[in-house]
Amino acid sequence: MTITTSFTTQDTAFVQDFRAMSAFGATENGGVDRQAATIPDGEQRRWLAGLLEEHGFTVKFDHAGNQWGLYEAVPGAPYVVVGSHMDSQPTAGRYDGAYGVLAAAHAAFRLAARWEAGATAPTFNLAVVNWFNEEGSRFKPSMMGSSVYTGKLELEDALNTKDAAGVSVRDALDAIGCRGTYEGPEAAYCAEIHIEQGRSMERDGVTIGLVSSNWAANKYEFVVHGEQAHTGSTVIADRKDALLGASMLVVAARELADRFPGVLHTSVGQLNVYPNSPVVVPSRVNLLLDLRSADEAVLAEADALLHARITEIEQLANVTVEKNHSHSWAVTPYQPEGVELAAKVAADLGLSNKEVMTLAGHDSTNMKDIVPTVMLFVPSVDGISHNEHEYTTDQDIVAGLTMLTEVVARLCDGALENS
Amino acid sequence: MTITTSFTTQDTAFVQDFRAMSAFGATENGGVDRQAATIPDGEQRRWLAGLLEEHGFTVKFDHAGNQWGLYEAVPGAPYVVVGSHMDSQPTAGRYDGAYGVLAAAHAAFRLAARWEAGATAPTFNLAVVNWFNEEGSRFKPSMMGSSVYTGKLELEDALNTKDAAGVSVRDALDAIGCRGTYEGPEAAYCAEIHIEQGRSMERDGVTIGLVSSNWAANKYEFVVHGEQAHTGSTVIADRKDALLGASMLVVAARELADRFPGVLHTSVGQLNVYPNSPVVVPSRVNLLLDLRSADEAVLAEADALLHARITEIEQLANVTVEKNHSHSWAVTPYQPEGVELAAKVAADLGLSNKEVMTLAGHDSTNMKDIVPTVMLFVPSVDGISHNEHEYTTDQDIVAGLTMLTEVVARLCDGALENS
Numbered sequence: 001m002t003i004t005t006s007f008t009t010q011d012t013a014f015v016q017d018f019r020a021m022s023a024f025g026a027t028e029n030g031g032v033d034r035q036a037a038t039i040p041d042g043e044q045r046r047w048l049a050g051l052l053e054e055h056g057f058t059v060k061f062d063h064a065g066n067q068w069g070l071y072e073a074v075p076g077a078p079y080v081v082v083g084s085h086m087d088s089q090p091t092a093g094r095y096d097g098a099y100g101v102l103a104a105a106h107a108a109f110r111l112a113a114r115w116e117a118g119a120t121a122p123t124f125n126l127a128v129v130n131w132f133n134e135e136g137s138r139f140k141p142s143m144m145g146s147s148v149y150t151g152k153l154e155l156e157d158a159l160n161t162k163d164a165a166g167v168s169v170r171d172a173l174d175a176i177g178c179r180g181t182y183e184g185p186e187a188a189y190c191a192e193i194h195i196e197q198g199r200s201m202e203r204d205g206v207t208i209g210l211v212s213s214n215w216a217a218n219k220y221e222f223v224v225h226g227e228q229a230h231t232g233s234t235v236i237a238d239r240k241d242a243l244l245g246a247s248m249l250v251v252a253a254r255e256l257a258d259r260f261p262g263v264l265h266t267s268v269g270q271l272n273v274y275p276n277s278p279v280v281v282p283s284r285v286n287l288l289l290d291l292r293s294a295d296e297a298v299l300a301e302a303d304a305l306l307h308a309r310i311t312e313i314e315q316l317a318n319v320t321v322e323k324n325h326s327h328s329w330a331v332t333p334y335q336p337e338g339v340e341l342a343a344k345v346a347a348d349l350g351l352s353n354k355e356v357m358t359l360a361g362h363d364s365t366n367m368k369d370i371v372p373t374v375m376l377f378v379p380s381v382d383g384i385s386h387n388e389h390e391y392t393t394d395q396d397i398v399a400g401l402t403m404l405t406e407v408v409a410r411l412c413d414g415a416l417e418n419s
Numbered sequence: 420m421t422i423t424t425s426f427t428t429q430d431t432a433f434v435q436d437f438r439a440m441s442a443f444g445a446t447e448n449g450g451v452d453r454q455a456a457t458i459p460d461g462e463q464r465r466w467l468a469g470l471l472e473e474h475g476f477t478v479k480f481d482h483a484g485n486q487w488g489l490y491e492a493v494p495g496a497p498y499v500v501v502g503s504h505m506d507s508q509p510t511a512g513r514y515d516g517a518y519g520v521l522a523a524a525h526a527a528f529r530l531a532a533r534w535e536a537g538a539t540a541p542t543f544n545l546a547v548v549n550w551f552n553e554e555g556s557r558f559k560p561s562m563m564g565s566s567v568y569t570g571k572l573e574l575e576d577a578l579n580t581k582d583a584a585g586v587s588v589r590d591a592l593d594a595i596g597c598r599g600t601y602e603g604p605e606a607a608y609c610a611e612i613h614i615e616q617g618r619s620m621e622r623d624g625v626t627i628g629l630v631s632s633n634w635a636a637n638k639y640e641f642v643v644h645g646e647q648a649h650t651g652s653t654v655i656a657d658r659k660d661a662l663l664g665a666s667m668l669v670v671a672a673r674e675l676a677d678r679f680p681g682v683l684h685t686s687v688g689q690l691n692v693y694p695n696s697p698v699v700v701p702s703r704v705n706l707l708l709d710l711r712s713a714d715e716a717v718l719a720e721a722d723a724l725l726h727a728r729i730t731e732i733e734q735l736a737n738v739t740v741e742k743n744h745s746h747s748w749a750v751t752p753y754q755p756e757g758v759e760l761a762a763k764v765a766a767d768l769g770l771s772n773k774e775v776m777t778l779a780g781h782d783s784t785n786m787k788d789i790v791p792t793v794m795l796f797v798p799s800v801d802g803i804s805h806n807e808h809e810y811t812t813d814q815d816i817v818a819g820l821t822m823l824t825e826v827v828a829r830l831c832d833g834a835l836e837n838s
Contacts, residue, residue: 067715089647090694090696090699091647130794135696136697137696137697137699138697140697141547142697142698172607175637196652197651197652198649198653199657208820228510228511228805229803229804229805230616230778231686231709231805232616232634232686232709232711232779232780233778233779233804234776234802235617235618235684236615236673236677236680236681236684238618238802241673241686243669243688243690244670244673246666247667247669248666250662250666251663251666251670257655265609265652265653265654266652267650267651269440269650269662269695269696269697269698269699269700269701270695270696271692273691275508275509275510275556276689276690276691277509277554277688277805278556278559278561278688278689278709278804279508279556279709280509280556281686282688283806288697289699290651302490339815359651359652360649360651361651383652383653383654384648385648385649386647386648386649386653386696386698386700387646387647387648387702396815404834411821
């Protein structure tokens with residue numbers, strides 16, 4: 001493999017580990033398929049455990065399947081928690097989540113070595129975390145492990161969640177040996193680094209994104225109800241075609257995004273048709289529809305327009321649309337003192353940077369609600385993500401690691417105490 | 420059970436058998452789920468074999484899983500083939516196909532009794548048939564068994580066809596013990612009775628439909644290709660959303676039907692999304708789209724409009740649309756001498772009747788291409804079909820049986836010889 005010669009030995013070790021890690025669940029087209037608690041996820045977790053233990057970290061699994069690598073420098077003190085998630089979407093890229101866990105581990109190794117060399121002593125302990133099931137493709141909801149840790153989701157509800165084949169989180173975690181009894185460390189601060197999954201940093205030629213807040217989102221599960229009929233013989237006026245109604249909803253979602261260009265993102269990622277037979281008019285379609293915006297007023301206006309359109313679609317397609325589940329979050333800031341600290345670190349390191357919002361959810365979105373949290377981005381080439389062609393340059397992942405290491409160093413040193 | 424007291428003992432026996440038969444694969448809501456070569460399909464086939472054998476018929480399975488009940492009155496003579504199919508869609512009605520097989524069996528029992536009583540002697544032998552996999556929901560294509568029998572589909576291609584779980588027709592037929600070695604009888608004529616699956620006969624107050632031809636149809640499997648992306652963070656302009664393109668196609672199909680009201684039927688019954696994850700923009704959607712019309716010029720015009728619209732959709736949704744499979748058939752008449760024979764029988768029996776076209780495909784659509792074939796309909800209440808609430812009154816199913824018996828009697832007597 002070719003690794004830039006300007007890298008330090010530690011940087012090269014990181015890039016080598018990144019490539020080794022990307023072999024777990026590797027797909028033919030250079031991506032990964034490592035859905036939560038599958039065999040490749042389990043194998044990768046054992047690999048990470050080995051790496052952490054080699055560097056003197058104690059590895060524990062908590063009740064919700066989160067994997068912790070603990071370095072206790074100050075007996076009894078709370079922890080700076082740093083990490084992300086190693087699970088992936090099906091046919092996903094190698095960077096999403098996994099980069100953040102490995103960067104956290106390597107940052108921690110560098111700091112542990114620094115402390116052991118006696119140069120400085122930290123105020124807090126350090127925990128590397130690999131959150132369980134951030135992606136939510138196999139088991140819903142997404143960000144499951146961090147939601148349990150932060151008290152937003154009941155442990156029992158998480159463990160009882162089943163995948164499409166009827167396998168529960170409890171059984172899936174047991175099958176890969178990753179359901180533990182650890183309660184998790186007491187957190188004082190949190191940091192996470194992730195790829196941007198958009199184009200804005202690449203466009204502006206910036207290496208480090210300082211995440212200041214998340215977009216607001218309204219997420220819905222709609223069930224469109226029609227009636228089974230013969231696709232050939234039933235006259236059109238008699239049809240109650242659930243798929244027609246669902247398709248009109250998919251189109252309506254895009255039309256909303258086009259109405260608020262650049263400030264509203266909409267999508268339908270999952271859609272299931274019943275009975276899904278060539279010659280039967282579908283009687284039921286379940287679909288997941290999201291609206292996201294940085295502007296809560298726009299989101300509210302778009303949401304009202306969507307609901308008005310649903311009433312029209314019920315008439316036009318002769319169907320009923322049921323709202324089965326909904327889940328919303330507001331624009332929430334990451335702690336400004338954390339953004340300020342990160343900006344200072346970037347300036348000290350000479351890394352170009354800017355403040356960005358995150359459009360995607362992350363485990364840090366949960367963590368920032370319980371402790372001051374710093375969220376960092378590195379650029380995504382062409383903004384491609386949730387795709388096997390997701391890519392970030394070696395230079396950028398190494399720069400991100402350097403940045404994360406220094407942010408975590410300062411958090412461990414108590415830089416945000418009394419701020 | 421309540422059975423109309425004006426029925427003969429034979430009529431009552433038929434209605435009782437119909438109710439007994441409807442227990443195989445019965446669903447909670449009064450319908451059936453008896454997809455091809457499933458356990459309920461196999462159980463029902465054994466039940467039918469018992470019924471046929473009780474009445475002195477020889478039961479054989481051919482290579483393609485078609486079930487034959489043979490009554491050889493004239494050694495060496497060809498057969499009048501009468502039947503339909505007992506497999507169903509998932510959550511289907513009790514009448515579609517199954518009514519036609521049971522009516523064929525009872526018509527044959529009545530004729531065999533008549534011949535054995537010595538009243539008349541037939542010119543042809545008589546074969547009751549239960550065609551394999553007419554519905555095509557588990558294994559595609561539909562009308563599989565009659566397609567193999569009529570030489571339109573290679574036996575090996577049929578046997579190698581797999582369902583969504585990867586089970587082949589060969590293995591599924593072996594599992595229910597219904598793959599035989601019989602070559603099938605030599606057919607001279609064919610008759611089939613079926614529910615209309617539309618409202619036209621009910622609207623006109625007619626008991627017997629004399630099917631004169633089938634609607635023309637163009638059936639397509641389209642694959643819409645986009646690219647995986649993050650549903651939240653990927654900017655709208657960068658998205659290549661296969662589900663958006665597919666949804667526009669579903670809407671376009673209905674818009675075409677609305678443009679040719681009453682003379683064009685369109686539908687999308689099956690649609691599958693990949694990767695079908697909540698937070699991934701779909702990269703691929705496979706869907707089955709049908710256009711049907713009694714007017715071939717309308718069908719051709721609609722088809723051209725559809726293809727022009729597909730080119731627009733490729734631009735609008737930033738996707739490509741691939742035509743994976745297509746299958747077309749023209750308006751084809753049933754033999755006029757058969758329609759005329761059936762009209763005469765109905766008049767003789769005092770049964771109200773009219774000529775109708777079939778919008779749905781039937782096994783007789785295949786059979787009419789190799790031998791003169793009579794296709795009969797009885798009304799469907801509210802036109803409901805491929806639905807658990809599919810219903811035809813006992814009066815109508817008994818009238819249809821009377822009609823079918825007399826048509827088959829005359830076919831067996833050589834009424835269409837030299838016509």
